[in-house]
Amino acid sequence: MPHVITQACCGDASCVYACPVNCIHPTPDEPDFGISEMLYIDPSTCVDCGACVSACPVGAIVPGHRLPEEAARFADVNAGHYPDPAPTETRFPVRTDWRLPMAPIVKPAALGGATPDELRIAIVGSGPSAMYAADELLKHRQVRVTVYERLPEPFGLVRFGVAPDHLSTKTVTDLFNEIARHPNIQILLNTEIGRDVSLDELRSAHHAVLWAGGAPTDRPLQIPGVDREGVQSATSVVGWYNGHPDFAYAAPDLSAERAVVIGNGNVALDVARIFTADTDRLAPTTIDPTALAALRASNLREVVVVARRGPEHAAFTLPELIGLADGPARVWVDPAELSGVDATNIDDPTVAAKVNLLREISQRSKPAEPFIRLSFGLTPVEILGDGHASGVRFVKTGGDEESVIDAGLVLTAIGYRGRPVPGLPFDDEKGTVANVAGRVVENGEAIPGLYVTGWIKRGPTGFIGTNKTDSGETVANLLADAEAGALPRPGTAPVPA
Numbered sequence: 001m002p003h004v005i006t007q008a009c010c011g012d013a014s015c016v017y018a019c020p021v022n023c024i025h026p027t028p029d030e031p032d033f034g035i036s037e038m039l040y041i042d043p044s045t046c047v048d049c050g051a052c053v054s055a056c057p058v059g060a061i062v063p064g065h066r067l068p069e070e071a072a073r074f075a076d077v078n079a080g081h082y083p084d085p086a087p088t089e090t091r092f093p094v095r096t097d098w099r100l101p102m103a104p105i106v107k108p109a110a111l112g113g114a115t116p117d118e119l120r121i122a123i124v125g126s127g128p129s130a131m132y133a134a135d136e137l138l139k140h141r142q143v144r145v146t147v148y149e150r151l152p153e154p155f156g157l158v159r160f161g162v163a164p165d166h167l168s169t170k171t172v173t174d175l176f177n178e179i180a181r182h183p184n185i186q187i188l189l190n191t192e193i194g195r196d197v198s199l200d201e202l203r204s205a206h207h208a209v210l211w212a213g214g215a216p217t218d219r220p221l222q223i224p225g226v227d228r229e230g231v232q233s234a235t236s237v238v239g240w241y242n243g244h245p246d247f248a249y250a251a252p253d254l255s256a257e258r259a260v261v262i263g264n265g266n267v268a269l270d271v272a273r274i275f276t277a278d279t280d281r282l283a284p285t286t287i288d289p290t291a292l293a294a295l296r297a298s299n300l301r302e303v304v305v306v307a308r309r310g311p312e313h314a315a316f317t318l319p320e321l322i323g324l325a326d327g328p329a330r331v332w333v334d335p336a337e338l339s340g341v342d343a344t345n346i347d348d349p350t351v352a353a354k355v356n357l358l359r360e361i362s363q364r365s366k367p368a369e370p371f372i373r374l375s376f377g378l379t380p381v382e383i384l385g386d387g388h389a390s391g392v393r394f395v396k397t398g399g400d401e402e403s404v405i406d407a408g409l410v411l412t413a414i415g416y417r418g419r420p421v422p423g424l425p426f427d428d429e430k431g432t433v434a435n436v437a438g439r440v441v442e443n444g445e446a447i448p449g450l451y452v453t454g455w456i457k458r459g460p461t462g463f464i465g466t467n468k469t470d471s472g473e474t475v476a477n478l479l480a481d482a483e484a485g486a487l488p489r490p491g492t493a494p495v496p497a
């Protein structure tokens, strides 16, 4: 029985490179890589060798015969990506070109003569994009990497964003710790660039600075009443239950019986799942103990996750919905929410599978409290209340019918956005540092020695592993510039305007 990729897939494509028969897609050079919700194993070409299992940093790949019951659906999800099995004669096309691109050799001459044996690179941030970039850089013996991280613990959103019950996903930190053990890297924690060390100071001490600071701001919901007590961002709640020092103050008020989460991406599902989880199941996870204690005393009976658009436009991914539907969470959809939506008219198989699964959930009996209700097609227009939130007024999207959902806690989860970085040009439209393929640019010209990667380079999209390909591109350009002698020598970097 072939191997199967399951919910924790982080998309870093290590499995693609490990697979000797090219049975895992999309590959990084295929157009849908980066927008695909996960990677998929073609059961008709998988030779069951298990090379992908060892390569996967998050334990997401399982031999088909050992799929746990709650992941059984993933066998169909993988196979469904390959509706036409490969013809027998083209099976097992052993590829020899699926190797990571050869690392370019950085010649000592490229280092400008000042420090011929070393290429000193500063990386700002220690999230996935930083660690994947460090891994690429450290393949070159002349490179010395210093990672500067403002928080007391490394690894960015893997530590402080990924939900505490997604333990398999968190195991990617084993890979990052392995990278951090390389003799040519040091990680300086509690060091914020722009506060403890200036960008100019950093530039003068290194040949290049690679900014990997993420996109830490949530997009604000702009409707009347958002400043009422009892309204806060899902970002702050995620930080709170993960013990992020910036969000220790952000304990949500769990005294009400109902919470509304506005937005239905994976982060909205994470928060709803944690709020309704059996706290005994949460205890052995990485949840912050203060948050666990607060959740044990919570009065919440229902968390309503509300989307502006219909089920066929749901922002959550299919793997997350499967995790919710088949795992320990209690989730429900009112069948009326799905009237008029017909999966057979939907071309995209992933979207059709989401709609089918939502219908299946809607046919289950209403679960015991506390549970999650998924709701669709409602545009929020006002947070109601007298000082403290008491509910949300919605209008039917594309119509004028109004409704109110009573709730004493309202969370906004409508996406993330990058913040301008002092000293670096900012693309306000995209919410990213202005760059071309990772080279920071101003007025169309690359600024020597400044690079960017991860969410602050491409915007807040993709999974942990998406940052591997992204950082690979930036590092390839940085090394090409080093080889061309285009990096400023430490101490000579031009001070940005």
Ligand SMILES: Cc1cc2nc3c(=O)[nH]c(=O)nc-3n(C[C@H](O)[C@H](O)[C@H](O)COP(=O)(O)OP(=O)(O)OC[C@H]3O[C@@H](n4cnc5c(N)ncnc54)[C@H](O)[C@@H]3O)c2cc1C
Pocket: 009, 010, 011, 124, 125, 126, 127, 128, 129, 130, 148, 149, 150, 151, 154, 155, 156, 157, 158, 161, 162, 163, 166, 169, 191, 192, 193, 194, 212, 213, 214, 215, 238, 267, 270, 416, 453, 454, 455, 456, 461, 462, 463, 464, 465, 467
């Ligand atoms: C709530 C949430 C849950 C997620 N869950 C999953 C999941 O389950 N699976 C999955 O595959 N993906 C998940 N993702 C996506 C994944 O976390 C991102 O793709 C990834 O973390 C982006 O990496 P990054 O390095 O660009 O940014 P980040 O992970 O945000 O890392 C940026 C780092 O830079 C540091 N920093 C910022 N500014 C400075 C400064 N001035 N000086 C020093 N340090 C600085 C920050 O403290 C941080 O540590 C989730 C995202 C969120 C928001």
